[in-house]
Amino acid sequence: MANMFQQELQLLRRRLLKGGREPQQYLALPLPGYPRIRLAVGDDCLAVLLPAVAGYDLYNEDLENLRIRYNLSIVVQDEAAARTEKVAILETRGSTDWLELTFLQVLASVLPSLGDATEREIAEVIRSLVEMFRALARPGKKNTEGLWGELFVISQAGDPEFAAHCWHVTPHDRYDFSFEQYRIDVKTSSAGRSHHFSYTQVAPQDNVTIVIASVLTQALQGGTSILDLLSLITSRVASKSVSGNLTRTAMETLGKGWEIGCTLEFDAQRAEHSLKWFDGEAIPKVLPPPAHVFEVAFRSDLQAVQDLELRQLALMGALGRAMAAKL
Numbered sequence: 001m002a003n004m005f006q007q008e009l010q011l012l013r014r015r016l017l018k019g020g021r022e023p024q025q026y027l028a029l030p031l032p033g034y035p036r037i038r039l040a041v042g043d044d045c046l047a048v049l050l051p052a053v054a055g056y057d058l059y060n061e062d063l064e065n066l067r068i069r070y071n072l073s074i075v076v077q078d079e080a081a082a083r084t085e086k087v088a089i090l091e092t093r094g095s096t097d098w099l100e101l102t103f104l105q106v107l108a109s110v111l112p113s114l115g116d117a118t119e120r121e122i123a124e125v126i127r128s129l130v131e132m133f134r135a136l137a138r139p140g141k142k143n144t145e146g147l148w149g150e151l152f153v154i155s156q157a158g159d160p161e162f163a164a165h166c167w168h169v170t171p172h173d174r175y176d177f178s179f180e181q182y183r184i185d186v187k188t189s190s191a192g193r194s195h196h197f198s199y200t201q202v203a204p205q206d207n208v209t210i211v212i213a214s215v216l217t218q219a220l221q222g223g224t225s226i227l228d229l230l231s232l233i234t235s236r237v238a239s240k241s242v243s244g245n246l247t248r249t250a251m252e253t254l255g256k257g258w259e260i261g262c263t264l265e266f267d268a269q270r271a272e273h274s275l276k277w278f279d280g281e282a283i284p285k286v287l288p289p290p291a292h293v294f295e296v297a298f299r300s301d302l303q304a305v306q307d308l309e310l311r312q313l314a315l316m317g318a319l320g321r322a323m324a325a326k327l
Contacts, residue, residue: 158325210280
């Protein structure tokens with residue numbers, strides 16, 4: 001369903017951009033199967049028209065990249081005629097590729113839940129969508145290569161929905177993936193299989209199994225971007241909440257760096273061939289620091305470390321099975 005939704009959005013966008021439109025009007029087309037959702041183009045913007053909502057502590061806003069109006073009378077020109085109606089409208093503030101592609105990704109991750117939604121549910125979906133764009137004004141938490149590596153690992157999982165469900169369960173997680181007693185942290189490198197670690201990240205813990213996923217990355221024009229990975233994962237995730245949380249977390253991770261980072265491209269084939277899994281206990285590490293010494297960090301070369309076989313990974317609970325199933 002999610003994949004079909006994304007394809008329909010892209011198809012409507014192409015049709016709309018080819019259509020004729022008068023200035024200060026919206027050219028809109030309904031999404032097949034979702035008559036209450038219409039994609040539209042206006043003056044230097046891509047927009048979505050939804051049923052009007054009033055109240056619910058929602059107020060018109062102008063964010064840096066998104067304009068929101070909740071109960072607006074507008075002139076809509078569809079394939080039949082032009083008319084005036086009241087809608088909630090969310091539109092991009094500009095028509096650059098990165099912004100429109102981000103807008104479509106956000107729509108694909110949250111709008112499928114609006115099939116038979118009540119006005120309150122529509123308001124909540126809009127609130128979620130707005131929060132995703134609000135995150136783009138905040139400082140980022142990680143660089144593009146790191147986020148790309150984490151999304152790539154999810155895209156390679158046999159059960160990407162479960163992998164995404166376990167991804168950054170809380171905002172300040174020490175590990176990228178957590179479920180029960182298992183932890184997975186993704187490390188990327190463009191210069192050999194050496195990675196940065198903190199001592200607390202790989203130190204032995206009672207009743208906790210730590211796994212390191214190592215991915216070698218290389219920038220490649222015409223390669224795979226973060227938006228590409230999000231689109232791929234979303235197309236394989238049935239859960240509306242998991243899909244929405246995935247996109248929201250990715251946007252929050254890069255924050256202000258999203259405009260540049262979301263379209264940087266890397267070599268997915270190289271990453272796939274290089275992906276290896278390591279037992280956290282096998283990672284070369286420093287000795288336990290003395291008392292009152294904190295935040296010890298180091299870089300370890302894993303080239304000579306024995307990696308885990310996939311059958312071993314699959315034995316590491318539901319998280320390990322989800323990651324190893326496809327591979």
